[in-house]
Amino acid sequence: MHTAAGVEACLPIRSDMDLVWVRQHVRQAAARLGFGLVEQTKLVTAASELARNTLVHGGGGQMEARHVSSGATQGLRLAFSDEGPGIADLDQALSDGYTSGGGLGMGLSGARRLVHEFDIESTPGAGTTVRVTCWAAQPPRPREEV
């Protein structure tokens, strides 16, 4: 049987060191939930983009990881939140190549392509929360068979 141990967590995003912990946590959680290597890599990359946005644009915040399931399929839901300046024009922020700073402007739009579900909530002056969900392509095999 497979448990949510080591999957659910709330991690601070305050420094580039924290970005490393966020990536490592997401990779291990995805591996435990039975994600394949490509799915793991996509989700960790999306998490890295979103966590960096939380840090750089949002002035720091946190990531919450939750285990979700639908029938036999396991999923990982991540929420990145900050209490920073927020985003006034979401469509603009989500378009490829738009950056308000010196970035490439691929983080937000790219992360959206890398996950199965993507949702962004932002209030100018109050903060931003981005929620993403990824599903393991196949239900994980029970431990006994391995």
Added chain:
Amino acid sequence: MSEAYSRPTTGHVPVLRLGDVLLVTLQGDLHDSTAQQLQQDLSETISRTGVRGVLIDISGVEIVDSFLGRVLAEIAAQSRLLAARTVVAGMRPAVAITLVELGLTLPGLSTALSTEAGMELLARQAPVTRPGGPRQESP
């Protein structure tokens, strides 16, 4: 089941000199500041030694996000200005798939499947002509 978090790479990444080429092996999870430090170390080492090539082995790198992708592209661009070519070798298939979906195709970056192939590529390429003629090593 106990899993240890792998130690993130901090500080300086070692830069090895093999004849006319600088070899850098990236491993595990890199700090943003470590990647930026490497970019600076490489430009200084190229201009000090006058090497013609830089080979970056990323076979041990599990993810390349837009930050690391941009650092690699900037290393290639700054090396070119210092008359050295850069080859990124050993990208994992999952990383390549992810980069394309992220929208980061890094067109300015030369790649090779292995460090051996990367070395061959650097050896085969015609030497770059330096605008200022042969460089004098300062004492």
